Amino acid sequence: MDAAKLDSIIDGYNGDETAILAILQDIQAEFNYLPKEAMKRVAEKLNVPFSRVSALATFFAAFALNPRGKHIVTVCMGTACHVRGAPRVLEEIERDLKIKSGENTPDMAFTIETVNCVGACALGPLVIVNGNYHGNLTTSEVTGMIDQYRGQ
Ligand code: FES
Numbered sequence: 346m347d348a349a350k351l352d353s354i355i356d357g358y359n360g361d362e363t364a365i366l367a368i369l370q371d372i373q374a375e376f377n378y379l380p381k382e383a384m385k386r387v388a389e390k391l392n393v394p395f396s397r398v399s400a401l402a403t404f405f406a407a408f409a410l411n412p413r414g415k416h417i418v419t420v421c422m423g424t425a426c427h428v429r430g431a432p433r434v435l436e437e438i439e440r441d442l443k444i445k446s447g448e449n450t451p452d453m454a455f456t457i458e459t460v461n462c463v464g465a466c467a468l469g470p471l472v473i474v475n476g477n478y479h480g481n482l483t484t485s486e487v488t489g490m491i492d493q494y495r496g497q
Pocket of ligand 1: 421422423424425426427461462463464465466467469471
């Protein structure tokens with residue numbers, strides 16, 4: 346973890362303790378997850394209890410508390426995507442990356458996650474990679490989609 350980068354994110358909020366959520370979002374954007382050491386540093390620098398920072402981080406599902414790969418492959422498993430073939434698409438992604446949902450590839454290039462509906466059901470089955478939407482995805486398109494991110 347780059348301590349100088351971390352401090353510069355926190356210092357950017359001038360010690361404003363009401364900005365904890367925004368600080369945690371920025372830290373996650375930088376490191377792709379919320380390292381415990383970073384949360385401790387936020388608490389220290391803002392002079393608030395660590396328990397308050399960690400409670401916020403665990404309450405919001407958008408925060409990842411464990412290391413994640415550079416590319417986050419998020420497969421929607423909501424009802425609409427499910428009936429349109431999301432389980433088969435997920436299986437194909439797992440086969441291609443040789444990991445299961447919730448895991449990282451050994452080189453930390455990819456992480457597979459699932460979500461329940463992101464409100465774009467007409468695009469199902471939907472896979473989101475680093476915020477890019479890949480809608481109406483078929484199993485035969487999976488490898489080509491992942492190849493777009495390989496080596497980046
Ligand atoms: S079920 Fe996948 S976007 Fe709604």
